[in-house]
Amino acid sequence: MAKRQESDIFDFGSLPVPHFGSGEVALILGVELWKLNRFLARYELKSSGQLGQGRGSRRVYNTEDIYRIATAMFLIRDGFAPKTVNSIMQQLEDEDFYGGHDDRGEFDEFGISLRRTDKGPEVRIFRASHPPEVGPETKTYYVVNLSTITRDVNRAIETRKGK
Numbered sequence: 041m042a043k044r045q046e047s048d049i050f051d052f053g054s055l056p057v058p059h060f061g062s063g064e065v066a067l068i069l070g071v072e073l074w075k076l077n078r079f080l081a082r083y084e085l086k087s088s089g090q091l092g093q094g095r096g097s098r099r100v101y102n103t104e105d106i107y108r109i110a111t112a113m114f115l116i117r118d119g120f121a122p123k124t125v126n127s128i129m130q131q132l133e134d135e136d137f138y139g140g141h142d143d144r145g146e147f148d149e150f151g152i153s154l155r156r157t158d159k160g161p162e163v164r165i166f167r168a169s170h171p172p173e174v175g176p177e178t179k180t181y182y183v184v185n186l187s188t189i190t191r192d193v194n195r196a197i198e199t200r201k202g203k
Contacts, residue, residue: 059088059100068196069110076109083112083125103197104134110193111137111186118182124161128152131163137190139168154182 066073087099115125139149149168154161156179172180
């Protein structure tokens with residue numbers, strides 16, 4: 041058996057990063073392409089990359105971009121104003137869509153909540169296993185587990201791969 045060189049130990053090669061074109065994203069989200077493009081412009085959501093330059097270049101999206109777009113669409117359907125949706129989207133990090141480990145090392149998903157304040161709605165990220173109470177005494181008026189959105193996107197991506 042050949043002896044491994046030290047440099048081979050850390051050579052993982054390049055990991056595949058899923059990239060989707062605008063048409064694929066529209067199909068995954070179940071909207072027409074022109075509606076997707078209008079939505080992206082209105083809510084200032086962007087793709088992670090672009091193939092080529094100038095007119096006719098192709099925008100490419102990663103999975104987190106699709107999660108972000110789906111979350112914004114979800115919030116709009118729930119009746120939130122564009123300004124509020126923009127504020128929420130600015131505060132979400134890509135990692136928030138995946139969850140993480142708590143202090144005890146247990147995995148938990150994340151969610152977002154909105155809370156009334158004197159300065160307007162305040163966005164908070166919470167662990168899905170410990171959602172905030174909703175009610176007038178807590179000032180929290182909206183709670184959603186982000187995994188409810190990401191699971192739908194993941195299913196749609198898997199369905200598209202099968203075609």
